[in-house]
Amino acid sequence: MTAIADQTDPAPDAERPLGLSLRRGLACRCPACGQGPVLRGYLKLRDTCPACGTDLTPARADDGPAYLTILVVGHLMAPFIHWAFVTWRPDPLTMALLLSAGCVALSLALLPRMKGMIVGFQWARRMHGFGAEPGHG
């Protein structure tokens, strides 16, 4: 359906800055206007932006947010575990409890931001019919 979407896009070549869209997504804001929240509740994607009306239904984040969250949390926590063990030598139970809590907290904080970022990426690159919404090309 990409060909149909491209035909209805009023400005198929209009630039959608990727960096700006990613930053807006990281803030869980609409990639088009940067104002409206893209998520309802913790992770549920809204159908439209409440501020500008951009259709958000073409977004297909799937497992992307979880993948990116694991990637970031792993790369942050693995060196921290090494550093914490070498520096403090905590007993195993203390270390396991503190690092588990840190991993969970960091993951919960990052997951919706990664989802917003993926929606921003897909919008900026006109993936999955994101080029088709009238008035926001």
Ligand SMILES: [Zn+2]
């Ligand atoms: Zn918007």
